[in-house]
Amino acid sequence: MVEEEKKPVETDQIKEMLDREKPKMKRFLSYCAHCSICAESCFLYMTHDKDPQYMPSFKVIHSLGTLYKKKGNVDRDFLESIKGIIWRNCVLCRRCYCPIGVDIPRMIALARGICRSQGVCPDYGETDTKESWL
Amino acid sequence: MYDFVRGPLVWVAFIIFIGGLVYQVFQFFSMTQKKEPVYAPGGGRDRQGRSAGWVNQWASFLLGKTIRGTHPVMTVVTSVFHVCLILTPIFLLAHSILFYESWGVTPWSFSESTADVMTVIVLACCAFFLFRRIFVRRVRAITTAYDYLILLIAAAPFLSGYLAYHQWFDYETMLIAHILAGEVMLIVIPFTKLGHMLFFFLYRFFIGSEYSFGQGTRTW
Numbered sequence: 001m002v003e004e005e006k007k008p009v010e011t012d013q014i015k016e017m018l019d020r021e022k023p024k025m026k027r028f029l030s031y032c033a034h035c036s037i038c039a040e041s042c043f044l045y046m047t048h049d050k051d052p053q054y055m056p057s058f059k060v061i062h063s064l065g066t067l068y069k070k071k072g073n074v075d076r077d078f079l080e081s082i083k084g085i086i087w088r089n090c091v092l093c094r095r096c097y098c099p100i101g102v103d104i105p106r107m108i109a110l111a112r113g114i115c116r117s118q119g120v121c122p123d124y125g126e127t128d129t130k131e132s133w134l
Numbered sequence: 135m136y137d138f139v140r141g142p143l144v145w146v147a148f149i150i151f152i153g154g155l156v157y158q159v160f161q162f163f164s165m166t167q168k169k170e171p172v173y174a175p176g177g178g179r180d181r182q183g184r185s186a187g188w189v190n191q192w193a194s195f196l197l198g199k200t201i202r203g204t205h206p207v208m209t210v211v212t213s214v215f216h217v218c219l220i221l222t223p224i225f226l227l228a229h230s231i232l233f234y235e236s237w238g239v240t241p242w243s244f245s246e247s248t249a250d251v252m253t254v255i256v257l258a259c260c261a262f263f264l265f266r267r268i269f270v271r272r273v274r275a276i277t278t279a280y281d282y283l284i285l286l287i288a289a290a291p292f293l294s295g296y297l298a299y300h301q302w303f304d305y306e307t308m309l310i311a312h313i314l315a316g317e318v319m320l321i322v323i324p325f326t327k328l329g330h331m332l333f334f335f336l337y338r339f340f341i342g343s344e345y346s347f348g349q350g351t352r353t354w
Contacts, residue, residue, distance in 0.1 A: 023165055024354055033327050034281050036273045040204045052275035061276055097345055099201065100330045101337025103354060 009079065009118045015072035017114050022068075025110065028102045029065050032057060038104065041097035044089060056096040056104045059085050063111040079120040086111045087122045136306065139313045140232075147317035154324025155332055162336050166352040169342060208266075215259035218252040220331075222292070223316070225249070228299070246299075253296045260289040284327060290315035 018025075038056040039045050045054035052058055063082040067074060086108050096104045115121060202209045222244075223229060230243040244252070263285055267277045294312035297303060323329055342350025 023161065027161075027333075030325075031327050031330050031333050033330055034273070034276045034278075035208075036270070036276060037201060037205060037208065039272050050272065052272040055272055055276065057276050058272075097201070099338075100334050101341055101343075101345075103341075103343075106354065 007076075007119070009074065009076050011072055011074070013117055014067070014074065014114055017110070017117065018068060018072050021110055024103075025064065025107060026068065028107060029060075029068060031100055032060070032098075032102050033100060034061075035099070038096050038098050041095055042090075043093070043095065044091070053085070054089050056090075056098070059090050060104055060107045060111075064107045067111065067114065076118065076120065079115050079118055082111065083115060083120055083122060086115065135310055136313075139310055139317070143317055144313075147320040151320040151323055154321075155329075158324050158329060158332060159336070162333075162340075163352075166341065166354055168351055169353045211259050211262050214255060215263075218256045218259070219288070219292075222249055222252045222256065250296070250299070253292050256292045257289060257296065260285060260292075284322075287315075287319050287322060288328065291319055 034057065036055060036057060039050070039052075042054055042056050045051065045056075048054050063085045066078075066082070070078075090105075090108050092105050092108060092112075094105045098104060112121075225242065225244045226249050227243040227246055230241050234240045243249075264282075266273050267281060267285070268274065291312060294308055294315050298305060298308035298312050302308070319328070323331065338345070338347045340350065340352045342353055
């Protein structure tokens with residue numbers, strides 16, 4: 001884990017993963033109307049005092065959306081910063097509803113895959129932090 | 135200037151609009167594949183082909199179990215907005231006259247007062263969406279300048295058309311602005327989030343999920 005934390009991310013690998021799904025994902029990101037109707041379909045949003053950071057659209061825009069915006073040119077700090085969004089704030093229950101039909105869980109799953117490819121994933125055995133992944 | 139925007143530019147706008155939509159449909163079918171039908175809770179047909187699902191869907195809607203129950207105001211406003219947005223330019227008397235001048239065909243049209251009211255409704259709905267973007271916390275959290283721009287693009291043809299019809303400000307200027315605004319809107323539809331006018335139907339009817347309206351015979 002310490003070696004992973006020090007290793008720079010392989011941006012070529014991230015770009016390859018982004019490019020493989022680009023036609024679908026760019027269309028999902030493009031056609032998202034930013035209407036926030038998906039919010040109430042997420043039980044995490046409903047049980048966290050309707051905090052906007054738990055909205056499905058918020059999660060996607062600030063994880064995968066930012067990865068595409070930066071064209072994969074990100075560093076480990078960025079991947080660490082979205083770790084909470086895509087693992088703590090989402091459990092991939094697939095309950096999220098989008099009136100247009102954007103497949104939100106698929107986008108979160110891709111963001112998770114990209115993070116995992118660089119060794120960025122939650123450590124459920126961490127004991128030196130108050131942060132909970134549950 | 136009027137002859138240019140009324141003539142060649144209209145063709146350019148419609149060619150890009152229709153060509154863009156056709157391209158997006160083609161891309162959709164090339165990015166998805168057929169699969170076994172999804173037996174969604176509220177839609178589709180059962181193994182014997184009976185469509186009891188539609189009864190369930192309407193019952194769910196009327197009983198407020200869908201987003202109508204979660205977002206009643208937004209449901210009404212977006213429904214009214216989209217109906218007026220689409221029907222007004224198609225059945226506008228002024229557009230029918232243009233159609234007659236170009237093709238010699240006189241399509242049916244609304245009365246001028248009806249179209250006027252529908253235009254005001256569209257503008258009021260746009261104001262509602264703008265209010266939402268600015269004052270509703272969860273919407274503001276995901277709003278960017280792009281969203282305001284798209285809202286402006288959607289509202290501009292109706293606002294400029296209303297001003298031109300009522301001859302507020304210089305008529306010819308407002309008319310050219312109206313035509314340009316409409317052409318810009320047509321051109322950007324296939325390539326921006328306004329494309330949901332097409333993708334709503336493709337995604338919600340063809341892609342299988344528990345929220346499918348149709349049988350959901352395709353998957354990504």
